[in-house]
Amino acid sequence: MASPTPLPLDPIAEAKRQWIAHGWADSADAMAAYSSVMRAHQLMYSRVDAVLKPLGLSYARLELLRLLSFTRGGALPMASASARLQVHPTSVTSVVDRLEKDGMVRREAHPTDGRATLVVLSDLGRVLVEKATTVLNEEVFASPGIPAEELRTMTSILARFRRDCGDFTDPAPTPDPL
Structure with missing residues (x-):
């Protein structure tokens, strides 16, 4: 999914600029975030697929x-x-x-x-x-391309988003022992 050579500009940043220029500034950040997550998904999936495909x-x-x-x-x-x-x-x-x-x-x-x-x-x-x-741990997850602290932050943000969209509910707290 990755381009053979990097693009000379970030197309999502350009789309955000265009969004603002066309009068949609109030939606530009969300559009950029959604587009970024979808593109990141494509890049991540490509890495995983490249490792798993040889294993069938x-x-x-x-x-x-x-x-x-x-x-x-x-x-x-x-x-x-x-x-x-x-x-x-x-x-x-x-x-x-x-x-x-x-x-x-x-x-x-x-x-x-x-x-x-x-x-x-x-x-x-x-x-x-x-x-x-x-193989997946060694070739993808051990070097994900994102620093560990940022991975935890990203995962936390996405979990909160998923929960708020109804993807799951937080488990009930475990009662203190008597």
Whole structure:
């Protein structure tokens, strides 16, 4: 996604300048922020994709494998995976279809809920998710291109934005022990 050679000016800064020049100054900062986040997403996704593609994974496939690996038994109902990944059930079905075809997961009937299907991490999937996570940590997350303190600030700002948009709620405080 990155340009082969850097542009001689920041197109988002130029768009902001144009926004102001056209009488939309009250919206210029938000337009620039939204545009910056979307462009940053493209740049970040490109880095992640370049690392995962040689392993035969997309970020969506990695997310599902990683989610399953975090569970006690390596299994989760498909509906729970959809909710935790914050994607439509159809998207989870599509990812599971591809992972199942590659032997990374399998579907099983839920032992107590006849309506539910479990997606279960296979041994092959467990090996691949560990390898992919190691490579991703080494090649992307260890050197993200943003200083650690700024990463924490950025994450905090974006979490607040996400929460305020209804993406999640803060957990209730844990009561003090008696």
